[in-house]
Amino acid sequence: MKGVRTRAAICRSVTQRLHSAATIFLAGIAVCSAANGRPRAPRPTVSHCQGCRITDRRRRCLPDAIMQSFFKRISISVSTSALITLAVGLSLTALCYASARQIESESTRLLLQYHASGHTLRAAMLPANGMSLDANHRGSLYVLLGGLLSSLLATAYVFQLVSRNSVIARITGERTAALQFANLRLSEDIAARMHTEKSLRLRERIIEVSANAIILCSADAPGYLIEYVNPAFERITGYAAGEVIGQRLEDLQGPEQGRQDMHEITAALREQREGKAIVRNFRKDGSCYWSELFVAPVRDDGDGPVSHFVVAQYDISTVMRFEQELEFQARHDILTGLANRALLRERLEQAMAVTRRSGLPLWVVFIDLDRFKFVNDTLGHDAGDTVLKNVAERLRDATREVDTVARLGGDEFVLLLPQHGNGEPGAAILQRIQDAVAQPLQLGEYEFFLSCCMGVAVYPDDGQDADTLIKHADIAMYRAKEQGRGHWQFYASSMNAGTLERLGLESELRHALERGQFHLEYQPQLDLASGKVVGMEALLRWQHPQLGRIAPASFIGLAEEMGLIIPIGDWVLRTACAQARAWQLAGHGPLRLAVNLSARQFKQRNLLHAVAQALAETGLAAAHLELELTESMVMHDVEQATAIMANLKALGVQLSIDDFGTGYSSLAYLRHFPIDVLKIDKTFVSDITHDDDAAIVRAIISLAHSLRLKVIAEGVETPQQLAFLRQHGCDQMQGYLFSRPLTVSAFEALLHEGSMLAAA
Ligand SMILES: Nc1nc2c(ncn2[C@@H]2O[C@@H]3COP(=O)(O)O[C@H]4[C@@H](O)[C@H](n5cnc6c(=O)[nH]c(N)nc65)O[C@@H]4COP(=O)(O)O[C@H]3[C@H]2O)c(=O)[nH]1
Numbered sequence: 001m002k003g004v005r006t007r008a009a010i011c012r013s014v015t016q017r018l019h020s021a022a023t024i025f026l027a028g029i030a031v032c033s034a035a036n037g038r039p040r041a042p043r044p045t046v047s048h049c050q051g052c053r054i055t056d057r058r059r060r061c062l063p064d065a066i067m068q069s070f071f072k073r074i075s076i077s078v079s080t081s082a083l084i085t086l087a088v089g090l091s092l093t094a095l096c097y098a099s100a101r102q103i104e105s106e107s108t109r110l111l112l113q114y115h116a117s118g119h120t121l122r123a124a125m126l127p128a129n130g131m132s133l134d135a136n137h138r139g140s141l142y143v144l145l146g147g148l149l150s151s152l153l154a155t156a157y158v159f160q161l162v163s164r165n166s167v168i169a170r171i172t173g174e175r176t177a178a179l180q181f182a183n184l185r186l187s188e189d190i191a192a193r194m195h196t197e198k199s200l201r202l203r204e205r206i207i208e209v210s211a212n213a214i215i216l217c218s219a220d221a222p223g224y225l226i227e228y229v230n231p232a233f234e235r236i237t238g239y240a241a242g243e244v245i246g247q248r249l250e251d252l253q254g255p256e257q258g259r260q261d262m263h264e265i266t267a268a269l270r271e272q273r274e275g276k277a278i279v280r281n282f283r284k285d286g287s288c289y290w291s292e293l294f295v296a297p298v299r300d301d302g303d304g305p306v307s308h309f310v311v312a313q314y315d316i317s318t319v320m321r322f323e324q325e326l327e328f329q330a331r332h333d334i335l336t337g338l339a340n341r342a343l344l345r346e347r348l349e350q351a352m353a354v355t356r357r358s359g360l361p362l363w364v365v366f367i368d369l370d371r372f373k374f375v376n377d378t379l380g381h382d383a384g385d386t387v388l389k390n391v392a393e394r395l396r397d398a399t400r401e402v403d404t405v406a407r408l409g410g411d412e413f414v415l416l417l418p419q420h421g422n423g424e425p426g427a428a429i430l431q432r433i434q435d436a437v438a439q440p441l442q443l444g445e446y447e448f449f450l451s452c453c454m455g456v457a458v459y460p461d462d463g464q465d466a467d468t469l470i471k472h473a474d475i476a477m478y479r480a481k482e483q484g485r486g487h488w489q490f491y492a493s494s495m496n497a498g499t500l501e502r503l504g505l506e507s508e509l510r511h512a513l514e515r516g517q518f519h520l521e522y523q524p525q526l527d528l529a530s531g532k533v534v535g536m537e538a539l540l541r542w543q544h545p546q547l548g549r550i551a552p553a554s555f556i557g558l559a560e561e562m563g564l565i566i567p568i569g570d571w572v573l574r575t576a577c578a579q580a581r582a583w584q585l586a587g588h589g590p591l592r593l594a595v596n597l598s599a600r601q602f603k604q605r606n607l608l609h610a611v612a613q614a615l616a617e618t619g620l621a622a623a624h625l626e627l628e629l630t631e632s633m634v635m636h637d638v639e640q641a642t643a644i645m646a647n648l649k650a651l652g653v654q655l656s657i658d659d660f661g662t663g664y665s666s667l668a669y670l671r672h673f674p675i676d677v678l679k680i681d682k683t684f685v686s687d688i689t690h691d692d693d694a695a696i697v698r699a700i701i702s703l704a705h706s707l708r709l710k711v712i713a714e715g716v717e718t719p720q721q722l723a724f725l726r727q728h729g730c731d732q733m734q735g736y737l738f739s740r741p742l743t744v745s746a747f748e749a750l751l752h753e754g755s756m757l758a759a760a
Helices: 004-034 042-047 049-059 064-073 079-116 138-209 231-239 249-255 262-272 318-333 341-356 372-379 382-399 429-440 465-483 493-512 550-561 565-585 599-603 609-620 630-636 638-651 682-686 691-706 719-727 744-753
Strands: 213-218 226-228 275-282 290-301 304-313 362-369 404-409 412-418 440-443 444-449 452-459 488-490 516-527 535-542 549-550 590-595 624-628 655-659 677-680 710-714 732-734
Touching: 004 382, 042 655, 049 290, 064 231, 079 138, 138 549, 138 624, 213 249, 213 599, 213 691, 231 304, 249 262, 249 440, 262 275, 262 290, 290 382, 304 590, 318 341, 341 362, 341 412, 341 465, 362 429, 362 516, 372 382, 372 412, 372 599, 372 655, 382 404, 382 412, 382 429, 382 440, 404 493, 412 465, 440 744, 465 493, 493 535, 493 550, 493 590, 516 565, 516 744, 535 550, 535 565, 535 744, 565 599, 565 609, 565 744, 590 655, 599 630, 599 638, 609 624, 609 638, 624 630, 630 655, 630 691, 638 655, 677 682, 677 691, 682 710, 691 710, 691 719
Parallel strands: 452 488, 535 590, 590 624, 624 655, 655 677, 677 710, 710 732
Antiparallel strands: 213 226, 213 304, 275 290, 290 304, 362 412, 362 452, 404 412, 440 444, 516 535, 516 732, 535 549
């Protein structure tokens, strides 16, 4: 029984080995199949094997990507799969055959051993007598044959399976690639569509937030009904979208239908083309605004028939206003709104052309206000502007519609007065202008009585072109000025020379200070009792590089008129103070410096400040400065003059009345003026030997002394004059007898020499 159990055990072990071999064999087929493009196929196959379960479970846990890459890596061809299958099959067959052979020979040996040990065996259990070894091995041969057959069949099966799999894999690959490609196309399409939608939304948003009005209307003539307007349209026009949608485009033109400026737009609509125009539009409230319109046709599918028009409307009201303002400013005077020089010239050209046709003369009237610079300087520029605006208004009122009133600048106005059939212009119109200007004008607390001088040039007699006519009218005006306030004068060719010279001088004077053409000379003033130099008068000199030395009498008045005397006077004051201080420091004693003040300087608001600053800057003591005023300056407005003088006195400076006796001084007023010195004018001194003048000089000296004023005589040229002055107690003198005005170095030399007046 033991032998039978052993045989059964051998059979079990062989069966187990065959089972394992079959499992490996099948796994091999699966691997080969997987290797040929079926990555997931091995899973169920391998899971049959208990020993492979962990691997299978673990594999299931691995990401597909790793598995796929594994199978790809062990990629084997179809023939290799078949060969592997065949090899495995043959190996297994050989193994089975060897096992069968071993079992048979072991069984035979055990049976014979059992029989030899005296046990009886059924005949069927004994090996047949005479049976050959081959006959005994038939079973093994069957195993061998079966194994070979199975191997071939398995190989054929694997070959067929793997071939089919590879075809399927190829087709699957191709389909997958096609699908992937289609998928890619689809993704691209979706992305493009999303992009298009996004950009459409963006464009829609842009139209919505646009600052310019956008209107979409149908292309159906003649209504071109509005289908859409953006919020900017509502904002600009005041119409709500609901109020205009469905309305005719033309209705937006407001009350003025069929306007010229809309022609281009209506033509563009009619001809279905682009068009643009600058037009006037009307808001819902009826107010007008300027806009630039662009109209463009919108076609179906890009090149189909025109289905709509889009109208973009830019509100250019601000630009138009700005342009009109610029245009106005280019041709008008900003302050008064009158025509400026450019427009005047234009109008003058036109008026001359009319005159040439009509034969009726044309007057060009140049107007200059009297004392305007005085107003400007004393009351300030705001007051000056008020005067100019008032005068402009008055000139406009005094002239006719056909006349032109222009302002050239400053206080200079020009009128163009064409003569018409009714007889104008004539002297009457000039009088009317004078009267209009002369109306009292209230400036703050002051009431002003303005006046003007006028010069008239007549076309065609006094000039053939605009510039000449204006220039000649200007010359005539200067002549009128010379006659005094409120005069007018017609141009005459004889006026030309003198006035042109003056005009030239004027323009030179404007730059003289900055070009350093001024310098000062000093004329010594001497004490008559001691004969010593006690002071000097600073006198302004203009040395022009081409015109040479220009006398103060030729330019001081001009500078005064032009208002230039203020900066020039400041310069004189500072320069003279600095020089006087320098001489004091050089040890020439406490010399007194006399400086002339002009009327305009005297009235200027910051005179006090200017004087104080000159003293502070130079270090000259106020007591050493004497300011020379003229009679006319102080007598013009006694109250105001007294106040100014008091302020100057408070600074500590000395005040003198220059040219005393020449004006209309009321001697009674003298006592009220806080002055220190009276200067006898040289005209009295020169004729001192005549009884009348001698009497005047004597009276002046005595009056001055009674008022405790010092008296200084100027223009002393002769010893007789000197003797007379000494005899009558005059305190000081200056004049050519002792010295002419001297340059700085000459004056220094005189001081060094210690020159003195000859004793009496
Ligand atoms: N025939 C003659 N003349 C003499 C004699 N002694 C002095 N003179 C002249 O008399 C003028 C005296 O100055 P003024 O009466 O203030 O008269 C001055 C003054 O009113 C004005 N002026 C001069 N410098 C200035 C200045 O800096 N500012 C202002 N506002 N006016 C000035 O110009 C006027 C004329 O000045 P100038 O031509 O320098 O003339 C000076 C001087 O040269 C003499 O013995 N005989």
